[in-house]
Amino acid sequence: MGDLPASARAIIIGGGIIGCSTAYHLAKLGWKDVILLERGKLTSGSTWHAAGLVGQLRTSANITQLLKYSVELYNRLEAETGLATGWKMNGGLRLACNNERMTEIRRQATTAHSFGLEMHLLSPKEAQDLWPIMDIGDLVGAAFLPTDGQANPADISQSLAKGARMNGVRIFEETAVTGIEVAKGRAVAVMTDKGRIAADVIVNCAGQWARELGALAGVNVPLQSVQHQYIVTEAMAGVPKNLPTLRDPDRLIYFKEEVGGLVMGGYEHNPIPWLPGPKPSRGDRFALPGDFAFQLLENDWDHFGQLMEQALIRVPALEKAGVKQMINGPESFTPDGNFILGEAPEVRNFYVGAGFNAFGIASGGGAGRALAEWVAGGEPPMDLWPVDIRRFGSVHRDRNWVLTRTLEAYAHHYSMAWPHEELESVRPVRVSPLYQKLKDQGAVFGWKLGWERPNWFAPQGVEPRDVYSYGRQNWFEHVGSEHRCARERVVLIDQTSFAKFMLVGRDAEAALSWIAANDVAKKPGSIVYTQMLNQRGGIECDLTVTRVADDAYYIVTGTGYATHDFHWIATHIPAGLDARLIDVSSAYGVLSLMGPKARDVLAAVTDADVSNAAFPFGMAREIAVAGAMVRALRVTYVGELGWELHIPVESMVAVYDALWAAGGKHGIANAGYRAIESLRLEKFYRAWSSDITPDHSPLEAGMGWAVKLRKNTPFLGREALVAQVEKGGAQKKLPKLLACFTVDDPAIVLLGRETIFRNGRQCGWLASGGYGYTLETNIGIGYVRDPENGVSPEDVLSGTYELEIACERYPAKVSLQPLYDPKMERVKG
Structure with missing residues (x-):
């Protein structure tokens, strides 16, 4: 399309569905002078061979909303652009072949209801009525989402591209990017085989090549290409045009209708990465060929056989169906199964939209809009933490690590989504100096951003491993012991993994x-x-x-x-x-000493005065312990007397041993992160990314006391809070208010995302849930919402509440105050 310009306001690199959608939405936001560069032809990477199923439900409310928006967009796009999209809202079925999977589906249905998504539970016969050619002999039940559907990926992308052009975007195909120019920490230009283009913003939507493109700017994009196979059959009897999409996770397979036949693929437990081989000049076994356009990989029928075997059980008619084509196309996957959006932490004005884990078509509309709004506004338009590129860390720079963990995540695509499940591959990476000592004492570790963290401790004679279920898991009573020790005596918690x-x-x-x-x-x-x-x-x-x-x-x-x-x-x-910010995380270990006997233990190992008068709450001191100078912070996230002890890493073992010896007569014990979760729920302490997020203000979260609104000091976000206060008026109404809920029924388990009903009407969902061992009750935290009329504290407390849990309603009690508060210290939250 003509000669390349010398400059542009925004350059989008990659002409797949995400690049086209981002360009379309930037133009819709009124951005002029936007260009899209594609090395080959539009959709020639992985978009053209995507299966095209469009499901909407995810565990995050906002990511679900993005996918719902995709459906809304696809419903209207053909009328807007005049180009067919192949979009059909024919609904989606999910099957359950055992009781545990049915429990998962029931909980998914409640999550769908929480997020405003229609989802119905079906009997096996009702499911067969919608999908007549399947065998239901092993089915326990199913669920149906009527607004799910399917699309033609290439057609939708071309329609988005036309919509972008209609709004002024210029698209240049067969234009290869050869470099990214960075100056003073900002991306400022794109180098191509046809010349240099200066830009205010550069957006990396290069799909499988996003990692290599990011590297040109010094940006890490942790993804891995994996071979994904599916077959397309000839026309089959009993396959109508409106046949819903079908997911059979227990058999690892999916289906959709295509031209009277079926598309069938799946997510095997032994995936094969796409590693084309090293480039002679680089020796990089991860390097992908730049000329891989509209191409497929060699079919692997032996590997696909495991999925075919399962498909024949579900759809016996497949045995006599002709196979028109097998598709083996590489697609990019990430180490946690979520896609990647946002401004790169390494370079300003360089954004990424990539790694869509085979649901790029479902995500395309919403992810493109969110990325465009992020670019235009300079910050995420909503809470996008599950897909934010800043959820990654140094461990994700190791390509071998990313490869191994990504294959594990792929293999879990259709596995049971157990509560509290931990991925196991390529561990450990980052450990505290106490790792082996705690492991020898029965620690069962969890994983976060490369760190091993003790989740709970198995007593002698108990196997130190998690056993997953949707009921009370095997650690339940042992975490209760740690919890009670923190409330009644004293515990040590290794929190070295804190970022500092x-x-x-x-x-x-x-x-x-x-x-x-x-x-x-x-x-x-x-x-x-x-x-x-x-x-x-x-x-x-x-x-x-x-x-x-x-x-x-x-x-x-x-x-x-x-x-x-x-x-x-x-x-x-x-x-x-x-003012300069320096990461010192690896310089200090952290031991949290918590409980009513914490002062007795600390006083026994230091000459410093740790009395309340000399060392009050909310203060920090440098004290000597076991030959080390320790930064002692008198704070707590469990609601008891305690200190966070920030210790030079080389002294961690010595300080731990001294505290352990001194605490012996006080009944000291180790505790882990699952006890912290239980303790903080009883105190109604908030957790970021669940209870408090970029979508919630401190006022809505009940933390106005931690905001300097009464001072004249300006701060980022102040104007928005002032406007919220003024709009709320004398009744102090806000769009939502955070509340704490309890359900006494011991048979239920709260996990988060359960639906909140007030006076019989849906008003929100739980952000987090768990069990309080001191109070011996189930505890959840969630927002009571009424965006139109507002919510006051009196409104919250005057209602009668129920929680929907796995599609059943249970009576609940509400509170705006800590549930456990025997005049203990007030801290975080």
Whole structure:
């Protein structure tokens, strides 16, 4: 399409469905001077051979909304552009062949109801009425989503491309990108085989090649191409045009109708990566050929046989059906099965939309819109944490690690989605100095951003491993023992995996005062719990800040948020200020000493005065323990007297041994992260990414006390909070309010995403759920919502509540205060 321009406002690289959708939506937002570059022809990478099933339900409300938007877009796109899309809203069936899978489906149905998605439970016969050619001899039940469907991937992409052109986007095919120019930490230009193009924003939608393209800018995009096979049959009797899509996860297979026949594929437990072989010049076994356009891989019938065997059981008529074609096309998958969106943490103005795990067509419309809005607004338009590129860390730079973990994630695609399940491959990577010592004491570890963290401790004689189920899992009573020890005696918790930063410089206070919602202008030794807000007043970070000097702050945040929070803080330091952010996570281990006997234990190992008068809550001190200088922070996330002890890593073992010896007479015990979860639920402490997110303000989360609105100090997000207060009026109404719920029935298990009913009407869903061992009850946390009329505290407390759990309703009680609060210390949340 003519000569390349010398510059553009935005350059999108990659002409698959995500690139075309992002271009379409940027243009719809009014962006002019947008160009899309495609090395081959549009859709020539993996889009053209995608199977095209469009399902909507995910475990995240916002990701589900993105997929719902895809359906809305596909419903209207042909009328808008005049190009057929092959879109059919023929619904989707999900089968269950055993009781555990049926329980999973029942919980999925409740999740769908929570997120406003229609989903119906069916008997085996009702499912067969919708899909007459399947055998139902082994079925326990099924679910039907009437708004799911299927599409022709290439046609939808071409229609999006036409819509983009209609709104001014210029598309250049057969234009290869050879380099990304970065200056002063910002992407500023794209080098192509036809010349250089300067740009304000560059968007990497290069599909399987997104990792290599990102590397040109110094950006890591952790994905791996995997061979994905399916067959297309000749026309078959009994296959109508409106046959729903079908997913049979117990048999690892899926089906859709195509030209009177069936498409059948699946997700085998032994996937094969696409590793074309090293380039002679680079020796890189992961390098993909640049000229792989509209091509397929060699068919592997032996490997596909395991899926065919299962398909013949479900659809016996397949045995006599002619196979028109087998497709073996590589598709990009990620280590956690979620796609990748957002601004790269390494380089400003460089965005990524890639790694769609074989549901790129379902995601295409919504993901393209979200990425376009992210580009236009400079921050995510909503909570997109499950797909945010900043969920990755240093471990994801190792291509061999990514390969192995991605294959494990692929193999789990249709496996049971057990609560609390941990992936097992390529572990351990990052461990505390106490790892082996705790393992010898029965620690069962979980994994987060490369770190091994003790989830619970198996007593002597109990096998230290998780046994998964939808009921009470095998660790339930043992976590209860750890919980009670924290409430009644004293525990040690290894929290070395915390992310830890130093903000230093002459203007550190001014910089942090702008980024933090709470007042951080405190004297050295003070600890401040604070959120950091976006322009909408939503919570982007939730952390503690300790002032250690006039020009230095020590910042502690959650393990999984290390990349995200570092990027948020570093990119929001106002220009011209002398303030530098340094990651010191690996320099310090952390031992949390918690419980009513914590002071007795700490006093026995240090000469420092740790009395309440000398060491009050919310303060930090440097104290000597076992020959080490320890930064002791008097805070707690379990609601008991306690300290976080931040210890030079080389002294971790010595300090642990000293505390353990001193705590012997007080009944000290190890505790893990599952006990922390139970303890914090009883105290109604919030957790970022579940209870509080970029979609929720501190006011809605009941944390207005941690915001400096009464001071005149400006801070990021202040205007949005002021507007929220003014709109709420004298009744203090807000669009939603966070509340705590209890369900006494011991037979049920709360996991989160259960539907909340107030006075018989749906009003939200649980963000998190678990069990409180002190109170001996099930506890959930979720927002009571009424965006139109607003919600006041009085409204919340005046209602009668029920929770829908696995499609059954149970009476619930509500509270806006901590459930367990015997005059203990108030801290985080």
